[in-house]
Amino acid sequence: MIGLRAGISLAIAVILCGALAAIGFAARDAVERTIVPAIAAQAESVGRSAASLVESAIAAGVPMDRLVGVESYLESLRTANRELAELKLVDIAGRSLGSAGAPPEDDHATQVVTSVTARNGAPLASLIITIDPGVVSDQVNALLVDVAFIGIVSLLVALELVALVVGARGTEALAALESRVRSLSQGRLWMHTDAAEQLPFVAPIDKHVALLHARHEKARAEAARRGDTEAVLNLDALSARTGLGTVHAGENHAATVIRPALFLFMMAEELARPFLPRLAGTMAPANLDLSRDLAISLPIVVFMAAVALSQLPFAVLSERLGRRRGFVIGAALAALSYAGSAFATDYWLFLATRATAAIGYALVFVSAQGHVIDHSRPQERTAALAVFVRAIMVAGLCGPPIGGVLADRLGDHMAFFGSATLAVLGLLVAALSMPRSVPVRDAAGVSGADLMAALKAPRLAALLFGCAFPAKFLLVAICFFLVPVELQRQGYSAAAIGRLQMIYPILMVAAVPLFASLAERHDARAGFVLTGGLVAGGGALLLLFGTSPWIVAAVLALLGLGQAMSIAPQSALVAESARHMPGGRSAGVLGLFRLIERTGNATGPAAAGFLLATAGFASASAAIGLMVVLGALGFALSGRSRASGQDRAGPGAATSTEGSRV
Amino acid sequence: MIRTSFGLILLFAVIAAACVAFGAYFSLVTLQTAHRKAVETRFGVTAERIVASAQTAAGLGIALPAQITLADLTRREARLDEAILSIDIIDTHDKVLFSSDPARITDSDGSRPANAVTRRIENDLAATIGRVVVRYNPGVLAEGESALEGELQTMAMPTLIGSAFATILIGVLLAAGLGRAAKRAADPSQWPRAARSALAEAEAAHAGVRGGERP
Numbered sequence: 040m041i042g043l044r045a046g047i048s049l050a051i052a053v054i055l056c057g058a059l060a061a062i063g064f065a066a067r068d069a070v071e072r073t074i075v076p077a078i079a080a081q082a083e084s085v086g087r088s089a090a091s092l093v094e095s096a097i098a099a100g101v102p103m104d105r106l107v108g109v110e111s112y113l114e115s116l117r118t119a120n121r122e123l124a125e126l127k128l129v130d131i132a133g134r135s136l137g138s139a140g141a142p143p144e145d146d147h148a149t150q151v152v153t154s155v156t157a158r159n160g161a162p163l164a165s166l167i168i169t170i171d172p173g174v175v176s177d178q179v180n181a182l183l184v185d186v187a188f189i190g191i192v193s194l195l196v197a198l199e200l201v202a203l204v205v206g207a208r209g210t211e212a213l214a215a216l217e218s219r220v221r222s223l224s225q226g227r228l229w230m231h232t233d234a235a236e237q238l239p240f241v242a243p244i245d246k247h248v249a250l251l252h253a254r255h256e257k258a259r260a261e262a263a264r265r266g267d268t269e270a271v272l273n274l275d276a277l278s279a280r281t282g283l284g285t286v287h288a289g290e291n292h293a294a295t296v297i298r299p300a301l302f303l304f305m306m307a308e309e310l311a312r313p314f315l316p317r318l319a320g321t322m323a324p325a326n327l328d329l330s331r332d333l334a335i336s337l338p339i340v341v342f343m344a345a346v347a348l349s350q351l352p353f354a355v356l357s358e359r360l361g362r363r364r365g366f367v368i369g370a371a372l373a374a375l376s377y378a379g380s381a382f383a384t385d386y387w388l389f390l391a392t393r394a395t396a397a398i399g400y401a402l403v404f405v406s407a408q409g410h411v412i413d414h415s416r417p418q419e420r421t422a423a424l425a426v427f428v429r430a431i432m433v434a435g436l437c438g439p440p441i442g443g444v445l446a447d448r449l450g451d452h453m454a455f456f457g458s459a460t461l462a463v464l465g466l467l468v469a470a471l472s473m474p475r476s477v478p479v480r481d482a483a484g485v486s487g488a489d490l491m492a493a494l495k496a497p498r499l500a501a502l503l504f505g506c507a508f509p510a511k512f513l514l515v516a517i518c519f520f521l522v523p524v525e526l527q528r529q530g531y532s533a534a535a536i537g538r539l540q541m542i543y544p545i546l547m548v549a550a551v552p553l554f555a556s557l558a559e560r561h562d563a564r565a566g567f568v569l570t571g572g573l574v575a576g577g578g579a580l581l582l583l584f585g586t587s588p589w590i591v592a593a594v595l596a597l598l599g600l601g602q603a604m605s606i607a608p609q610s611a612l613v614a615e616s617a618r619h620m621p622g623g624r625s626a627g628v629l630g631l632f633r634l635i636e637r638t639g640n641a642t643g644p645a646a647a648g649f650l651l652a653t654a655g656f657a658s659a660s661a662a663i664g665l666m667v668v669l670g671a672l673g674f675a676l677s678g679r680s681r682a683s684g685q686d687r688a689g690p691g692a693a694t695s696t697e698g699s700r701v
Numbered sequence: 702m703i704r705t706s707f708g709l710i711l712l713f714a715v716i717a718a719a720c721v722a723f724g725a726y727f728s729l730v731t732l733q734t735a736h737r738k739a740v741e742t743r744f745g746v747t748a749e750r751i752v753a754s755a756q757t758a759a760g761l762g763i764a765l766p767a768q769i770t771l772a773d774l775t776r777r778e779a780r781l782d783e784a785i786l787s788i789d790i791i792d793t794h795d796k797v798l799f800s801s802d803p804a805r806i807t808d809s810d811g812s813r814p815a816n817a818v819t820r821r822i823e824n825d826l827a828a829t830i831g832r833v834v835v836r837y838n839p840g841v842l843a844e845g846e847s848a849l850e851g852e853l854q855t856m857a858m859p860t861l862i863g864s865a866f867a868t869i870l871i872g873v874l875l876a877a878g879l880g881r882a883a884k885r886a887a888d889p890s891q892w893p894r895a896a897r898s899a900l901a902e903a904e905a906a907h908a909g910v911r912g913g914e915r916p
Contacts, residue, residue, distance in 0.1 A: 074736050088778065201716060
């Protein structure tokens with residue numbers, strides 16, 4: 040049975056797909072009627088200019104059939120305008136006086152004819168330019184891909200807004216009713232404990248089920264009193280089949296509650312991504328003792344470094360403040376920083392506002408992650424973390440195009456007010472939706488010795504250094520550095536490269552919840568982390584067979600699929616290891632995990648740059664892929680050695696569901 | 702509960718409509734940007750032709766202010782396209798050296814006009830020695846932009862309204878289904894088949910224990 044909330048979410052997705060497809064078709068017609076003629080006008084401009092030059096030569100007394108350099112001139116025009124397939128100068132008798140290029144295969148190619156006339160207006164020759172329909176069609180298709188991507192962004196924004204409404208407290212009664220109706224349709228007769236027990240729609244259902252549970256309990260007690268073991272066993276089997284005697288704790292909403300606030304906040308930061316380098320470039324003083332490239336990248340470097348360095352201390356600070364308070368303070372700090380960035384005219388002040396925004400960002404990130412881990416049961420943690428990851432990925436997909444438009448329409452500085460507004464909205468949603476903060480007053484600080492001790496937790500070191508670090512290293516090195524550099528070298532435009540790079544986040548958004556749910560269902564987090572590492576790393580090895588855009592697309596798709604498999608189970612495994620840390624130092628382990636991940640982010644481009652210079656694109660990518668594969672295999676072996684070591688410890692040792700001992 | 706359901710349905714309809722509007726607006730912005738690019742490429746081609754001439758002369762050792770033939774060239778190129786308002790050759794001190802519009806010569810023009818295409822003129826050492834600025838009639842852009850707006854609006858408005866109504870319709874159907882399911886769930890004799898079967902099994906087992914039989 041599909042509930043009202045799930046059903047309407049699905050319906051909105053389908054309706055929006057149809058509506059956005061209709062807009063896409065309208066966009067295609069508009070492009071054909073408006074932009075294609077603008078491309079043809081370019082050919083007319085070239086034709087008029089070339090004809091004018093020929094007319095000048097003839098006016099200067101050069102006979103038509105003695106014109107020199109016609110072919111090289113036409114060839115230079117063709118090279119400069121790739122839409123032009125062929126340029127041909129013919130006299131009035133139709134004889135060719137010079138040509139460049141070749142006619143396209145398409146018989147319906149558009150031709151632009153410009154007359155070359157004498158001063159008295161008498162026609163002397165014609166310049167015939169044939170437009171390459173393939174190039175125009177490529178441009179139109181690229182534009183339609185951009186429009187389709189906007190459709191995906193609109194759909195994702197809609198689903199996040201739906202999640203915001205569905206997760207609101209006002210819908211608890213509806214959720215309770217749906218949960219009971221769904222249980223009955225599955226033949227499950229368990230009791231539900233939630234805030235809606237006394238509501239009029241729910242109470243009659245609960246009353247019947249409670250009566251049944253009371254009878255079941257009485258029957259079991261009676262069978263036990265009689266000593267009828269077989270009857271007791273049969274009644275217990277009935278309980279297992281139907282849920283009688285079981286109290287259902289209800290859905291876990293930890294991640295659902297945080298998702299809208301996190302999405303809004305993360306989108307605030309992502310808005311700045313497309314215009315930040317340009318803004319930094321315009322703000323950098325001319326007399327700066329840094330290279331221009333470094334000055335442009337410095338705001339990004341400062342942000343990343345501040346986020347990375349804040350991970351460990353903020354893991355503990357967030358526990359001490361309480362998750363909601365941590366989120367709210369972090370979002371407020373970031374919002375003020377974005378407003379500061381909007382007003383800043385001095386480059387160094389701008390850098391300072393980026394650093395404070397990073398501090399707010401790190402506190403929000405750590406608090407949101409802590410909330411999800413604190414409020415999810417171990418068996419639900421992978422799925423909950425998948426929701427957390429998805430909110431960040433969706434924000435990463437939706438933010439840049441919206442930020443780009445804001446910056447184009449309002450200016451780069453003013454676009455930061457968009458970020459500030461979103462951060463404030465995220466703050467308000469978090470304040471209203473997250474549970475009251477429960478500060479952990481005695482949350483322990485983390486020392487180097489504690490971290491060393493943490494690394495001795497079962498398989499944690501192998502997980503962090505074999506999987507978490509290489510995963511981020513691979514992502515940044517391949518997707519964000521090597522692929523753009525290589526495709527640019529092959530002559531692809533920035534827009535085409537950007538479209539190819541979208542394969543990774545789109546696959547992540549679509550596949551993370553699916554793989555997280557499979558990992559939970561099959562109780563195989565470690566297996567998914569291992570397989571994910573092998574798929575993502577193995578994908579990079581494909582580049583040894585070629586570097587065509589199709590192979591690059593396959594590599595990015597395998598990277599997306601592999602990381603979608605591993606990202607949520609990996610976080611859940613770390614959280615699980617952290618739970619076993621003595622002395623309440625679990626926050627430190629999570630901080631260490633994120634620090635190692637972000638170190639992978641930071642070192643990826645530098646190492647990839649070095650490898651690219653020394654070994655070339657394919658070998659550099661393959662070497663990084665191989666490192667990821669070896670890391671994943673190392674993680675797998677750490678589980679085996681541990682399991683076999685503990686097998687010798689005796690049959691009484693507890694076995695985790697991951698195949699290793701805990 | 703009914704109020705909550707209908708409130709939710711209306712909210713979802715607003716979300717659906719807002720997201721269609723969002724998609725349409727961003728599609729329009731994307732197309733307008735592409736249109737501007739296509740239009741400006743045309744003026745860019747003109748600017749690049751002048752840049753090529755100026756750079757060739759500079760390569761032969763003729764300083765930019767001394768390239769007096771550029772005046773004729775700018776006038777000739779400007780005459781060829783009625784959408785061009787002026788073509789200026791500007792030095793590194795923002796002084797207009799040559800222009801298709803004589804009134805603009807010697808004007809100091811450090812501004813970056815909105816409807817203009819600029820290309821740098823470089824010497825053999827790739828140092829900038831000036832720039833060519835082609836100012837064009839904004840009407841060329843406005844015409845295309847309003848055509849795009851009209852085309853997308855024609856499709857977006859009915860799509861937006863249709864999406865909202867479709868969401869309300871499906872929401873009402875789902876809410877009615879949930880209401881019926883809630884009523885049936887309140888009466889065990891009308892429970893879904895799986896639940897009735899579980900109930901029958903449980904009642905048989907409980908009766909068996911009460912009667913001393915094994916379930």
